Amino acid sequence: MTTSSTGPNVTGGTASATEAVPPASASLSRRGVLGLALGAGAAGLALGAGAGATAGVAVGRAREQDAAASVYDFFGAHQAGITTPVQDHLHFAAFDMMARTDRDDLVTLLQDWSYAAARMTQGLDVSATGAVGGSPEAPPDDTGEALGLAASGLTITFGFGPTLFENDGEDRYGLAAMRPAQLEKLPAFLGDDLDPAHSGGDLCIQACADDPQVAVHAIRNLSRIAFGRARLRWSQLGFGRTSRTTAAQSTPRNLFGFKDGTANVLATDQAALDDHVWVAASDEPAWMAGGSYLVARKIAMLIETWDRVRLSEQEAIIGRTKGAGAPLSGGDEFTEPDFHATGADGEPAIPVTSHMRLAHPELNDGNRILRRGYNFVDGNNELGRLDAGLFFLSYQRSPEQFVTLQRALSTDTMNEYIRHVGSGLWAIPSGAAPGSYVGAALFA
């Protein structure tokens, strides 16, 4: 087992300079780096949804007036950040376990991450001493840039990649027998142009918040907590959510300028969630019950090329109007598309190779996924073109749902304007029970 002495310090100070931040329960026994208490007695971890609203230094930004109202429980039957109303900003990170780490390192990492995530999602620092408490002669536990910012709807969602269970035939953590049969590297798809530096990872963390500084703070601190055990493999910032998970959320637009996510699975549609998103208790393996599978695809958009396509062709490629987002068969955004409708020329009003038709459940045996993607701009290339696109995230009960849809899109006329440049698949375990940690069932 590696030592964690070079990681963030657990400072033993008594008085916290951040008076508004309640100290962690004194009954917490310390484990790992930041000290995660286990067992039913650790009530200090079961932070209620209201705890964070008044926490932190009372300095507000304008947007906190509404963001402060959004505080989501970390603990629960399912992990937050899946059906949660999609926040405006994303920081996604994939990690690899470091060499010479063992099962105990992995377990304590997950415990430490869960402890810190439970606090940060409530608007608190990563530990009781936090950013400015503890000893002045030690580095603070928390890096501090979120001091004074509200919880801002932060959710932190953890996942396990195929390589965590078995990597080049090696069963590093005694988990090979627990690997879900479907959790394997996604198959190659037509047109894939994947960069290994933006693909895969033993572990993933999706941090979503209505303030990007809060999401960045979460990934930065979780990365720091992982010191000596797991290393950041790649990360992605995103903005302008490209889906919605509640009917109250408007449908946002992707960088092709079209509404995206109109037909997404909504958090209120329990039947659809049970059918398409949550792993059932009867599914294999048992430890995944209440979990889901997350697919990430970094999709570069050739926006300069797209921008030169005439409006009617753009709409034919998508299958919807650009303004209202209505199906080309008529109606408004939420009108069901009529794939049998024909135009004046006798051709289908919704072209057979349109993106919307190819992806529609009606033509995919009712197959649906819960999308949760974001737009991204990563600067520009040497030709002066913006390095921009869609960071696609989808949750589904089985990876096969994504594979089926992606294969159906092989004739998508949109393919001329996009490149899949990054990819990953992770098993998303169920939510942690209060006092426990994410993934505990895997190690039971």
Added chain:
Amino acid sequence: MTTSSTGPNVTGGTASATEAVPPASASLSRRGVLGLALGAGAAGLALGAGAGATAGVAVGRAREQDAAASVYDFFGAHQAGITTPVQDHLHFAAFDMMARTDRDDLVTLLQDWSYAAARMTQGLDVSATGAVGGSPEAPPDDTGEALGLAASGLTITFGFGPTLFENDGEDRYGLAAMRPAQLEKLPAFLGDDLDPAHSGGDLCIQACADDPQVAVHAIRNLSRIAFGRARLRWSQLGFGRTSRTTAAQSTPRNLFGFKDGTANVLATDQAALDDHVWVAASDEPAWMAGGSYLVARKIAMLIETWDRVRLSEQEAIIGRTKGAGAPLSGGDEFTEPDFHATGADGEPAIPVTSHMRLAHPELNDGNRILRRGYNFVDGNNELGRLDAGLFFLSYQRSPEQFVTLQRALSTDTMNEYIRHVGSGLWAIPSGAAPGSYVGAALFA
């Protein structure tokens, strides 16, 4: 002169699908690509501050409730985006003029940019036909991803780099005689590690908004309008403003976790603006009256190293406490620092090499600048470290103010934790009069 036939089309359609967007004045004569009308008769360009508040498709995101209230005039004595209350998001872009362009190309580019900027800052599409109007058989003028989003406080600020006036001894646009004597590449500073790919540029555009999608939309569309005339050289996204320009704004934190911008020049301090920010009519050259000079420095922060520094040392480096941001000589955030105060050890309470002391006006002959920087995270490097830092932006009456301050920081103990990796200097002309364009005085 280059042709612009491959740029965005000017579509001649009559009916706009975006009914809520008012058409541009029919009296506008068309010039350049998107058609900028000049002269006193072009009242259609003098969009009032209220015009944008109700424009655009009436689809709201949660944050629009407040963002919609922020609509800033594009036209005025000074360009917006300098003293404007600092918005939450930045997309900054530097451009180079393309080979074989002439003075007329440059003038029409500035006219087209001004026309589009005047519209976008009011929450409108880049042109009257916009994202979904005009002919379905032509590419839309506007790329569409901001359809339905409010103006979100968007400001667009244009600048001219030294190379626009003279590049390798070549006076491409007949402007060499107009170059401000102080507008030249910044001198080298101790520790500079500049990447030419993130430095310089004939032109720059600073787009700030409270919605990143709105800022990105602005840069994307201005870049598109420049097609064939200027090419994006580099760009930078930023979040979490690291300064404030009004007393009502709280002081945000940089990625070292400290409050940044406490002592910034405020928009209400007219005397300080006149002394330190705005070029006076008596300054040379005359066409710069009412303008300013913008310095951009991309400053990488070695955050993993910083995070291992003990709290007392972090505070000694900054000169302020981490929690409240108070000077180490005592008081609260807004207490004036006492550089003569000593600690129990007899040493200065505020170390002589602290960042705050070295940069303080009291020790720099009253020299002040208006800062407007942002935090950035550009993913991570191959060691798993976040590629993060501060995108420093400052406005000053003379570049010499920045040079003096930066030289004073040569003994800054913070230098161990930062690297300046990008740099640029631009002359920021005064604001455009209604019906005119940014920089008109330069070509008069």
